[in-house]
Amino acid sequence: MADCIFCQIVEGKLPSKKVYEDEYVYAFHDISPAAPTHILVIPKKHIPTIMDLEEEDQMLAGKVMAAIQKIAKEYHLDEKGFRIVNNVGKEGGQTVYHIHFHLLGGRTLTWPPG
Ligand code: 5GP
Numbered sequence: 001m002a003d004c005i006f007c008q009i010v011e012g013k014l015p016s017k018k019v020y021e022d023e024y025v026y027a028f029h030d031i032s033p034a035a036p037t038h039i040l041v042i043p044k045k046h047i048p049t050i051m052d053l054e055e056e057d058q059m060l061a062g063k064v065m066a067a068i069q070k071i072a073k074e075y076h077l078d079e080k081g082f083r084i085v086n087n088v089g090k091e092g093g094q095t096v097y098h099i100h101f102h103l104l105g106g107r108t109l110t111w112p113p114g
């Protein structure tokens, strides 16, 4: 998707602070961190929201979760705990329509979210 900023980040057309990459997944630091560690984990494939996932994307969704697990270990977030957030649609607070999981950690996170 030419006009998607996260596709442009995956393609290297926009800069990002890369954290992780494999054949299916890309992860990078959020430009406006909401916690000491705030990483966005995305499938390389352009899919607007989790509601657009199809059966053929099941392996991809698993790859994203596997990457989150690896990154959480690498950043030692698994020791104290962390949060994964996926905002969906307008009321969910989604602003970029390319699936992304926020990986937040490094401080005590409150609940419920705003
Ligand atoms: P959403 O609100 O869609 O769940 O999350 C979008 C996230 O993308 C926000 O946390 C925002 O700070 C981040 N973001 C938006 N544009 C860019 C960008 O160009 N680079 C990076 N690294 N993060 C971005």
Ligand code: ZN
Pocket: 001, 004, 005, 006, 007, 008, 045, 046, 047, 097, 098
């Ligand atoms: Zn995209």
